Amino acid sequence: MTAPGLRVRLALISAAAVAVAIAAVSVLAWWATAGTMRGQIDGALTGPPLANRVERTGATVASPELLCRVPRAAVAALFRTDTGGMQLIRADGTSCTLSGSPAVPPTAADIAVAAGGPATRLRNTSTDTGVHVRAITYPVTGGYALMVWRDLTEMDATLRRLALWLLLAGGLGVGVALSAGWIVARTGLRPLDRLTDAAEHVAATRDLQVPIEVRGNDEVARLARAFNRMTAALELARQRQKQMIDDAGHELRTPMTSLRTNIELLVRSEDGARLAPADRRDLLASVSAQVQELSVLAGELTLLTHDEPAVEPVPLRLDEVAARAVRRASRRGRHPVVTDLQPWHVVGDPAALERAVLNLVDNAIKFSPPGSTVTVRLRGGRLDVADEGPGIPEDERGQVFERFWRSPAARALPGSGLGLAIVADVVAGHGGTVEVGSSAAGGATFTVRLPGHH
Incomplete structure (x- = not known):
């Protein structure tokens, strides 16, 4: 099964985020509405006016049984409220409804109130005809209790309609979010499309000259x-x-x-x-x-052609590396090599650094007249290799480190023109610099600087 593309995933993620937000808001709105409506009903059933009136009426009525025989309007006027339905409960568990209202089967708690117990808590229940109601039972007088309830049918219908509208609005919101997410993803990923096209073009044609237009700083x-x-x-x-x-x-x-x-x-x-x-x-x-x-x-x-060093860089002393290179170079020629090497610690490839110093000393020996002296000095991370040869003209010093470059005066001498290029690559790979100048004797001086410490 193929995984969906990035656009589809972004659109789905945005739609899912909006769906979660809409669901949370919808549930909160439904819960708040239901709580408000239930609170209004509970206030009507448990408010002080009704409770006090029930208590006073029970004390003044000669017989609570009379409440079962009077019209509903008279009962409502007596209690000065229209709570919905009333039911007289006797201590033996029997009950009578007022004015032919539907009956709510009394519970043990309701019978206990008739026997002299305190009023019950509000509860949801149903009448014998299946009507959903909210009820509470008050004590009236010895051996009797009055159950007061209110029909919840209208509230339930309102909450169902609200839930349906919230569901429809949520579905519409998710659809809009999905469309908007797709548009945003399509617009936002257009630069990536150009980048992908460029990468595919490079892979197919190997043409690297395909710059991409850059806009913004994102x-x-x-x-x-x-x-x-x-x-x-x-x-x-x-x-x-x-x-x-x-x-x-x-x-x-x-x-x-x-x-x-x-x-x-x-x-x-x-x-x-x-x-x-x-x-x-x-x-x-x-x-x-x-x-x-x-x-x-x-x-x-x-x-x-090697981009990486042959070995991992290790701590070493540049003066010891230079000393080894000088000993190797001294065996190849008849020029005396004078050294003045102070300790200098660096981190690098000892073989590569020795090869670089050896190339510099060999180069100095090759261009020095017979019997002349080559000087190698290391102080404070600065390595100078000076000779007494003809030197390098200033207009050629910018080319001496190029590969295969050889000055006109050196074309008759053996060499490949790569020695100084190797020196430049090794020094650059160790974070240093190399340059050429004139020595005190008129020859050339190559100066290498490498980061390190005493």
Whole structure:
């Protein structure tokens, strides 16, 4: 069974809420009306005028039996009230009605009043003809009691008509509420329809350039803005991915072509024309270097495509991470690396941070003249890696952290153009910043700032 749609559910919920409210008001109105009408009848039956008159009449009438023989109008004049019906009850349990009124079968409590007990409480009962009445019994004189009652037929009919009208009004109200709820749900969910259409369009066509018009500041507007931001971020990510693939294909084209050419030369040398031993060694060294360059490029591309760190962030000391990176870099070159590392505690991925520092030190060594010094300094969460190389022109500093970007002076040197891009991604992932400037010796200084404490 298919669940009803959101519009139907909202309309049903609104109709149910209105139905509950109408039912509560209807019950309260019926109960208040019934109480008011019953109170008026009870006031007529138990009010001081009637009770006092019954007491005085019982004391002045020679024989209560006379009340059964006089006309109804005379009895009403005697008691100065028209309560509806009267009935004389004897102590032996027999009774007589006044002026031929219907009889109400007396109860033990009524007979006890005739025997000298106090007046009974008001009660609902029925006559011998089935008429619904409200009755009370008063003591008259020794051996007699007077039951006074009032017909409730008119009140019952009025309450039944009121209940019917309340029921009809409630049904009409629920119908109106259901229609209004459907209209409100249809109007209110129209922005969600546009959002749904946009999402289905994206799913069907993969076209992320489908901004939704936003109106107002309600929850639906917030959802639409979030959807627009999401599609914009996805479109940017897709463009960056496409650009990265294009750049990777461009960067791979040259080493792959060179590698294929060298391998073809080696194959031909095995088939016929022999290469000189020195030429063969140079060719094999070139192939090995190209394979190594491809391995480095593949590894760096893998690092850049990972959005999440390989391990959970842990507390660590950045100075110890930098020291390990410096020891690894020192084994790769012939440049002395001077360190001045003060303790600094951060939370992050130790392997990723070590790779970032290693890339900075390797970059400084690669662009430094032989015998020059590379300086690594860490103070107060600021890590500076400075070299004595040619430096980076100011007009190129905004591009050094872009993927595959290489300055014209560095195109002859080995590298993929991804090292500094990895540094920027790692630092940004740890909530820090990285920038490039000039060193005191005229070279380049890369400055990394990471949040932490001493």
